[in-house]
Amino acid sequence: MSQSSAAHPRRLQPGERPDLVADVVVVGCGAAGASAAIAAAEAGASVIVLEAASAGGGTTAMAGGLIYMGCGTPVQTACGFSDTPEDMYEYLIRASGPNADPERVRLYVDGSLRHYDWLLAQGMVFKHEYYPKKNTNTPGDQCLIYTGNEACTGFAEYAAPVPRGHKGQAMGEGGGSMLMEKLIASATARGVRILCDMRARSAILDDEGQVVGVVARSEGRDITVAARRGVVLCAGGFIMNTDMVSRHAPWLQHHTTLNGNPNDDGSGIRIGLGAGGASMNMNEGFVCLPFYPPASFVEAIMVDSRGQRFINEDCYHGRMGEAILKRYPERHFMIVDAGHMGDFNRPPLGGFNVTATGDTVEELEAELGMAPDTLAHTIRVYNRHAREGGDPLFRKHADYVRPLEGPYAACEVTPGSGAFFPVFTLGGLRARATGEVLDEEGNAIAGLFSAGRNSCGLPRSGAGYSSGMSIGDATFFGRLAGQSAAQSPVRTMPASA
Numbered sequence: 168m169s170q171s172s173a174a175h176p177r178r179l180q181p182g183e184r185p186d187l188v189a190d191v192v193v194v195g196c197g198a199a200g201a202s203a204a205i206a207a208a209e210a211g212a213s214v215i216v217l218e219a220a221s222a223g224g225g226t227t228a229m230a231g232g233l234i235y236m237g238c239g240t241p242v243q244t245a246c247g248f249s250d251t252p253e254d255m256y257e258y259l260i261r262a263s264g265p266n267a268d269p270e271r272v273r274l275y276v277d278g279s280l281r282h283y284d285w286l287l288a289q290g291m292v293f294k295h296e297y298y299p300k301k302n303t304n305t306p307g308d309q310c311l312i313y314t315g316n317e318a319c320t321g322f323a324e325y326a327a328p329v330p331r332g333h334k335g336q337a338m339g340e341g342g343g344s345m346l347m348e349k350l351i352a353s354a355t356a357r358g359v360r361i362l363c364d365m366r367a368r369s370a371i372l373d374d375e376g377q378v379v380g381v382v383a384r385s386e387g388r389d390i391t392v393a394a395r396r397g398v399v400l401c402a403g404g405f406i407m408n409t410d411m412v413s414r415h416a417p418w419l420q421h422h423t424t425l426n427g428n429p430n431d432d433g434s435g436i437r438i439g440l441g442a443g444g445a446s447m448n449m450n451e452g453f454v455c456l457p458f459y460p461p462a463s464f465v466e467a468i469m470v471d472s473r474g475q476r477f478i479n480e481d482c483y484h485g486r487m488g489e490a491i492l493k494r495y496p497e498r499h500f501m502i503v504d505a506g507h508m509g510d511f512n513r514p515p516l517g518g519f520n521v522t523a524t525g526d527t528v529e530e531l532e533a534e535l536g537m538a539p540d541t542l543a544h545t546i547r548v549y550n551r552h553a554r555e556g557g558d559p560l561f562r563k564h565a566d567y568v569r570p571l572e573g574p575y576a577a578c579e580v581t582p583g584s585g586a587f588f589p590v591f592t593l594g595g596l597r598a599r600a601t602g603e604v605l606d607e608e609g610n611a612i613a614g615l616f617s618a619g620r621n622s623c624g625l626p627r628s629g630a631g632y633s634s635g636m637s638i639g640d641a642t643f644f645g646r647l648a649g650q651s652a653a654q655s656p657v658r659t660m661p662a663s664a
């Protein structure tokens with residue numbers, strides 16, 4: 168047997184008999200892989216899922232479990248919100264940034280209500296309850312919450328704001344593990360074989376360059392798994408691979424917390440590249456600075472080391488995190504006032520690093536080492552407009568605008584100062600929305616599909632990311648990739664050994 172690696176796929180040997188055979192072989196059992204497996208089985212394919220860990224779940228099981236859905240889901244309607252495909256499309260196009268894929272966004276929007284029903288069919292329960300405050304997730308088992316910039320400047324002008332983050336009925340951050348339990352149970356009930364402690368190492372190609380299986384490592388030996396119709400790579404992103412992150416997205420490494428499961432090492436991306444696939448969007452990542460809850464901190468202002476504001480502070484914490492990390496090593500501070508002092512008893516995720524205090528802005532400014540009348544000028548102007556009920560400079564929503572009165576404190580939110588900046592990657596294999604992996608020329612590689620963070624999917628911009636877009640994408644486009652693989656023509660393969 169010739170030596171293979173992700174970069175050097177195995178060639179099918181004449182007369183070779185694989186150890187295992189299925190119509191569709193899925194690599195990875197997170198949201199994308201489980202959804203692909205269920206969809207392929209629903210389409211009549213025999214399915215094997217190879218999972219490197221000892222149990223399925225992946226990063227999805229660590230997640231809060233928010234799923235971005237809209238167009239008038241039963242939860243939105245029951246909670247009094249009306250949503251339209253036009254508004255959801257406009258929002259997602261802007262949220263996707265310069266690399267937006269209109270065809271993918273259109274499919275996602277038009278299929279959103281069917282996707283909601285599909286999740287119900289997998290056993291998910293969505294409580295008809297809205298959580299109205301600004302938060303990173305619903306704290307109880309409420310379902311619906313604003314999880315992005317829908318009500319903020321730059322978005323609300325183009326699409327009527329409406330909450331689209333849906334969490335299955337689970338307490339707090341338990342939504343991801345609950346989703347994975349349901350998906351794995353559904354896949355198993357459909358006859359999908361989920362084989363754990365099986366790490367895919369490389370693709371197997373036939374003489375025409377078609378992908379006909381994978382080599383996987385199990386109990387210290389390589390086994391060959393043949394795919395009669397297709398291999399679906401759903402092995403997650405590459406945030407835990409420091410070499411890949413420093414080559415493709417070095418800005419994500421400035422004192423951040425690499426946020427994923429240990430197998431988010433890009434192996435699925437590298438297997439796809441080895442088989443001839445192209446990658447895209449590899450420099451992009453989601454960065455979060457969870458400076459709320461409590462929502463009262465949205466009334467604070469964020470300034471740089473010159474005492475200048477740079478953003479509407481009511482934006483989603485991912486947009487804030489991205490803006491600050493992109494300006495690294497510039498120092499940044501959240502300026503709070505007397506009205507916030509009671510909130511220090513319940514600091515936001517990651518805690519606070521109070522760097523300076525002052526009875527007056529001038530004292531605070533001096534303690535921070537800022538030039539005289541820089542921060543003081545910023546607060547004077549902010550307060551003047553706040554008294555008139557607005558923020559003409561950055562258009563922070565009026566709900567969060569009030570004059571800031573002393574005494575003041577500055578909490579440092581510079582990466583490396585103790586502030587919490589979890590990050591994950593948004594780049595991966597170039598693929599059609601229907602899952603086919605594409606090469607540098609844009610041609611589909613026969614037999615190879617991908618979804619979830621293994622590919623470049625719906626979420627493409629840290630600045631526009633909204634919670635729920637990744638799991639929404641992984642489940643939705645995982646299904647499409649599984650269907651596409653199941654409907655691919657059968658290739659002539661040797662029988663199982």
Ligand SMILES: Cc1cc2nc3c(=O)[nH]c(=O)nc-3n(C[C@H](O)[C@H](O)[C@H](O)COP(=O)(O)OP(=O)(O)OC[C@H]3O[C@@H](n4cnc5c(N)ncnc54)[C@H](O)[C@@H]3O)c2cc1C
Binds near residue numbers: 230234620
């Ligand atoms: C703390 C946290 C909270 C989050 N909250 C949300 C949220 O609320 N909503 C949201 O949309 N997103 C959220 N995200 C992001 C989201 O969870 C992930 O981006 C998404 O779940 C990725 O799904 P996936 O199926 O692509 O990958 P995963 O769920 O990571 O699944 C990939 C699987 O592949 C396996 N694998 C890897 N390599 C191999 C290999 N070579 N062979 C076999 N198996 C392999 C892994 O072990 C893993 O089980 C959160 C992320 C974190 C870290």
